[in-house]
Amino acid sequence: xxxxxxxxxxxxxxxxxxxxxxxxxxxxxxxxxxxxxxxxxxxxxxxxxxxxxxxxxxxxxxxxxxxxxxxxxxxxxxxxxxxxxxxxxxxxxxxxxxxxxxxxxxxxxxxxxxxxxxxxxxxxxxxxxxxxxxxxxxxxxxxxxxxxxxxxxxxxxxxxxxxxxxxxxxxxxxxxxxxxxxxxxxxxxxxxxxxxxxxxxxxxxxxxxxxxxxxxxxxxxxxxxxxxxxxxxxxxxxxxxxxxxxxxxxxxxxxxxxxxxxxxxxxxxxxxxxxxxxxxxxxxxxxxxxxxxxxxxxxxxxxxxxxxxxxxxxxxxxxxxxxxxxxxxxxxxxxxxxxxxxxxxxxxxxxxxxxxxxxxxxxxxxxxxxxxxxxxxxxxxxxxxxxxxxxxxxxxxxxxxxxxxxxxxxxxxxxxxxxxxxxxxxxxxxxxxxxxxxxxxxxxxxxxxxxxxxxxxxxxxxxxxxxxxxxxxxxxxxxxxxxxxxxxxxxxxxxxxxxxxxxxxxxxxxxxxxxxxxxxxxxxxxxxxxxxxxxxxxxxxxxxxxxxxxxxxxxxxxxxxxxxxxxxxxxxxxxxxxxxxxxxxxxxxxxxxxxxxxxxxxxxxxxxxxxxxxxxxxxxxxxx
Numbered sequence: 001x002x003x004x005x006x007x008x009x010x011x012x013x014x015x016x017x018x019x020x021x022x023x024x025x026x027x028x029x030x031x032x033x034x035x036x037x038x039x040x041x042x043x044x045x046x047x048x049x050x051x052x053x054x055x056x057x058x059x060x061x062x063x064x065x066x067x068x069x070x071x072x073x074x075x076x077x078x079x080x081x082x083x084x085x086x087x088x089x090x091x092x093x094x095x096x097x098x099x100x101x102x103x104x105x106x107x108x109x110x111x112x113x114x115x116x117x118x119x120x121x122x123x124x125x126x127x128x129x130x131x132x133x134x135x136x137x138x139x140x141x142x143x144x145x146x147x148x149x150x151x152x153x154x155x156x157x158x159x160x161x162x163x164x165x166x167x168x169x170x171x172x173x174x175x176x177x178x179x180x181x182x183x184x185x186x187x188x189x190x191x192x193x194x195x196x197x198x199x200x201x202x203x204x205x206x207x208x209x210x211x212x213x214x215x216x217x218x219x220x221x222x223x224x225x226x227x228x229x230x231x232x233x234x235x236x237x238x239x240x241x242x243x244x245x246x247x248x249x250x251x252x253x254x255x256x257x258x259x260x261x262x263x264x265x266x267x268x269x270x271x272x273x274x275x276x277x278x279x280x281x282x283x284x285x286x287x288x289x290x291x292x293x294x295x296x297x298x299x300x301x302x303x304x305x306x307x308x309x310x311x312x313x314x315x316x317x318x319x320x321x322x323x324x325x326x327x328x329x330x331x332x333x334x335x336x337x338x339x340x341x342x343x344x345x346x347x348x349x350x351x352x353x354x355x356x357x358x359x360x361x362x363x364x365x366x367x368x369x370x371x372x373x374x375x376x377x378x379x380x381x382x383x384x385x386x387x388x389x390x391x392x393x394x395x396x397x398x399x400x401x402x403x404x405x406x407x408x409x410x411x412x413x414x415x416x417x418x419x420x421x422x423x424x425x426x427x428x429x430x431x432x433x434x435x436x437x438x439x440x441x442x443x444x445x446x447x448x449x450x451x452x453x454x455x456x457x458x459x460x461x462x463x464x465x466x467x468x469x470x471x472x473x474x475x476x477x478x479x480x481x482x483x484x485x486x487x488x489x490x491x492x493x494x495x496x497x498x499x500x501x502x503x504x505x506x507x508x509x510x511x512x513x514x515x516x517x518x519x520x521x522x523x524x525x526x527x528x529x530x531x532x533x534x535x536x537x538x539x540x541x542x543x544x545x546x547x548x549x550x551x552x553x554x555x556x557x558x559x560x561x562x563x564x565x566x567x568x569x570x571x572x573x574x575x576x577x578x579x580x581x582x583x584x585x586x587x588x589x590x591x592x593x594x595x596x597x598x599x600x601x602x603x604x605x606x607x608x609x610x611x612x613x614x615x616x617x618x619x620x621x622x623x624x
Contacts (some may be wrong), residue, residue: 002139070399211349359383361395370407438611
């Protein structure tokens with residue numbers, strides 16, 4: 001019969017699928033939907049495995065993709081272009097992953113794929129698969145179903161909250177708003193996302209923006225949530241770590257430009273932050289709502305030049321690229337806000353010697369760098385590399401054609417020699433990169449750190465998720481399938497601070513029936529008792545190496561593998577299935593003492609080269 005094509009969010013029921021189908025192919029985004037579909041289709045259709053093919057195409061298409069985006073950068077060079085997620089090449093927005101999925105589909109079509117349900121992530125991907133099938137002489141039909149629940153109409157109370165946020169709420173007296181939140185907590189998140197409401201809260205707390213200019217001044221861009229204030233009211237920075245203290249030690253006056261990682265509890269968090277005695281320049285006090293609206297409107301009007309023939313090694317890109325621009329216009333508008341924000345900083349007398357921000361190559365960073373170069377010509381932008389060593393962190397890698405066009409920091413300071421070498425190897429100009437030290441990980445080099453863990457009576461499998469719900473549930477489901485029934489191992493799950501652990505737990509319980517394995521203690525407290533670490537897209541693997549805990553990278557079934565230990569493949573084990581996980585842990589347990597000692601020495605050396613020890617001299621890398 002050919003192919004039945006369906007969108008991930010609009011699948012027909014299993015009973016409605018054509019009876020001729022024999023297999024299914026998942027070209028969707030994210031593991032959670034794939035896992036749910038696999039349960040629904042189990043026994044009816046067999047899924048075509050794509051993991052190996054996807055990774056192979058990703059390796060082959062990586063540099064051609066970067067260069068093709070570079071060609072588009074030459075055609076579209078402008079602040080609005082650099083604010084777009086298309087220009088940034090971020091792996092989080094999945095454009096490259098969809099391109100690789102299309103390459104997988106084209107390869108299967110060339111080999112005669114037939115009688116198959118093909119589940120596509122987006123309409124553009126479905127249309128490209130349809131076109132490729134037609135070119136291969138394979139018939140297709142579209143299998144339509146009801147929209148997924150996520151696309152359903154919002155509940156009435158959420159619509160009401162939106163109206164309150166957009167009109168009445170920001171103008172009500174704050175005591176009245178506080179009482180309304182207490183009476184109806186469901187309006188809190190919507191209301192507190194309003195810049196106007198936040199501005200009024202900050203003004204009521206006495207927050208101001210004082211000048212900060214001249215030599216010996218630094219503005220630090222950082223991300224804030226409850227972790228930034230200790231129980232005794234002191235300020236800590238999980239993202240910049242030791243750096244603020246080191247800059248003060250050199251006589252620098254500091255201010256923080258914060259971006260909050262949560263919306264609910266804004267007033268309480270702002271009050272706690274101001275109580276630390278640190279100096280914060282809240283963007284909500286510097287920007288009026290007209291400037292924010294202008295950025296949103298500018299993003300909505302943006303139409304980049306993407307020629308119809310745009311492709312990556314013969315894989316069509318144009319339709320996927322245009323779709324991505326449409327899907328991420330809201331983010332583009334938010335990124336554009338950094339232009340008027342920097343302009344307002346200059347007008348307010350904030351013209352520091354250096355501006356430091358975490359560097360991952362995101363679109364907002366590009367807007368920031370360009371705006372600083374335009375409005376604060378005496379200020380140097382320093383990007384603090386965020387330890388992202390997977391070979392598919394494409395936003396960190398410029399195309400050759402972009403050099404001189406793409407707004408980049410004046411300097412990128414890495415955590416050590418290995419990250420510096422990786423950036424230069426991927427096209428970042430050598431004169432821009434300086435090897436620094438592990439500003440977020442000084443404790444790795446404290447006395448007693450790095451000693452091999454004592455063997456517990458029951459060895460512990462520590463499962464550390466990253467900040468993605470999909471990768472988290474795939475990781476935990478596989479761990480449960482591998483070890484839940486094996487009393488040899490004790491399974492402990494630690495969710496990333498930005499992941500809702502109850503949501504992960506509920507999903508996994510529904511799929512596996514297992515619960516009671518989740519903990520809410522800091523990762524550093526759990527690692528010493530671990531016998532092995534299971535991880536995905538996370539830098540905790542380096543902490544495991546430093547602690548002498550063998551790490552196992554759990555590979556994905558249908559997504560790109562983003563492994564932070566790509567530079568050291570011989571130091572970690574890999575597994576994709578439950579059976580492979582079991583085999584990996586058996587291999588680790590069967591290491592002879594001499595083999596384990598040799599591995600630990602290689603692991604310590606890799607950590608030293610990647611996360612250089614913190615010394616007082618390290619701060620020099622950030623200074624002019």
